[in-house]
Amino acid sequence: MNGIAASIVAHEPAPTPEFLTARRGVSVVMVVYMTGPAIEESVERVLNDPLVDEFVIVDNGSTGPEAAHLRSLAERDKRVVLLSGHGNVGFARGANLGARTASGDILVFLNPDAFLQPRCIAELVREIEGRPSPCIVGGRVLNTDLTEQRGARRGEITLMNALMSLSQLAGKTAAWRRYEVHWEDEAVPDKAAAVPTISGACFCMRREDFEAVKGFDEGYFLHVEDVDLCWRVREMGGRVLFHPKAEVIHLGHTSLTSPIRVEFHKGVGLARYFRKRAVGVTQSVIAWLMSPIVVGAAVVRPVMWRFRGRAG
Numbered sequence: 001m002n003g004i005a006a007s008i009v010a011h012e013p014a015p016t017p018e019f020l021t022a023r024r025g026v027s028v029v030m031v032v033y034m035t036g037p038a039i040e041e042s043v044e045r046v047l048n049d050p051l052v053d054e055f056v057i058v059d060n061g062s063t064g065p066e067a068a069h070l071r072s073l074a075e076r077d078k079r080v081v082l083l084s085g086h087g088n089v090g091f092a093r094g095a096n097l098g099a100r101t102a103s104g105d106i107l108v109f110l111n112p113d114a115f116l117q118p119r120c121i122a123e124l125v126r127e128i129e130g131r132p133s134p135c136i137v138g139g140r141v142l143n144t145d146l147t148e149q150r151g152a153r154r155g156e157i158t159l160m161n162a163l164m165s166l167s168q169l170a171g172k173t174a175a176w177r178r179y180e181v182h183w184e185d186e187a188v189p190d191k192a193a194a195v196p197t198i199s200g201a202c203f204c205m206r207r208e209d210f211e212a213v214k215g216f217d218e219g220y221f222l223h224v225e226d227v228d229l230c231w232r233v234r235e236m237g238g239r240v241l242f243h244p245k246a247e248v249i250h251l252g253h254t255s256l257t258s259p260i261r262v263e264f265h266k267g268v269g270l271a272r273y274f275r276k277r278a279v280g281v282t283q284s285v286i287a288w289l290m291s292p293i294v295v296g297a298a299v300v301r302p303v304m305w306r307f308r309g310r311a312g
Contacts, residue, residue, distance in 0.1 A: 027104030031094040033060040038113040058094040059084040092216035092225040113251040123246035124204040134209035134238035138198025139246035148184040153242040154197035200226025202248040224269030267298025
């Protein structure tokens with residue numbers, strides 16, 4: 001991986017727990033698009049995990065060297081199923097394509113710049129088995145310094161909460177704290193706990209549950225599709241769980257795509273999500289009127305990052 005986060009990624013294979021020796025098949029689904037060198041380490045970690053029976057890589061568009069590496073990988077390892085040539089169809093559509101292709105009964109969705117830690121998949125699989133349907137279990141997503149990443153577990157994401165959180169007003173006074181959607185500063189539970197929203201960087205679902213909620217909504221191109229999926233699971237009476245022991249290190253911001261373009265898609269996704277959730281004429285009108293503001297606020301973020309010295 002050319003040294004990226006090499007010092008904090010565990011390299012010993014995760015032992016197979018006794019309770020998982022007889023189990024349902026596990027397929028990891030990864031959607032790739034111009035990820036950069038981080039993908040090499042991420043892929044290696046997946047293939048080193050003894051619980052991975054199949055690894056479906058959906059290549060929405062890679063650079064020449066990355067594409068060649070993926071093709072070579074698929075030729076060498078029979079567990080790897082490479083889907084390519086369809087162009088950049090977006091994350092949601094690509095993930096659904098990978099899920100339909102996968103043969104496993106347990107689907108683990110993993111970002112290409114995320115590094116599995118020992119026992120991550122084992123903890124996810126153990127937690128979801130036996131749970132009432134539908135159920136989604138998300139891992140604890142960490143930064144490279146091992147602090148919990150923003151967005152790893154989140155509260156209910158409404159239009160008001162999102163605006164208060166994005167503007168950072170939610171953290172200004174105690175009275176506004178209830179509008180904060182990010183929970184990474186909250187105490188870490190000692191076991192899997194129900195939350196409204198988990199991160200799409202690393203989570204698992206049983207195939208029957210994924211199909212019951214009709215997978216990802218392909219109306220989202222990039223970002224917010226995980227928020228929508230969690231919401232629909234809960235709308236069906238299911239549970240969304242955050243697992244503190246299923247750890248994954250997520251680099252983030254590794255894509256060679258312009259950050260402004262990425263944030264634009266995030267804003268468009270949020271605006272669509274709020275319109276989708278609106279109940280009645282009044283809420284629908286408000287959601288439509290606020291859509292340009294939501295998109296604009298998202299696009300402004302990478303500009304502010306540059307002013308504050310954050311690498312784009």
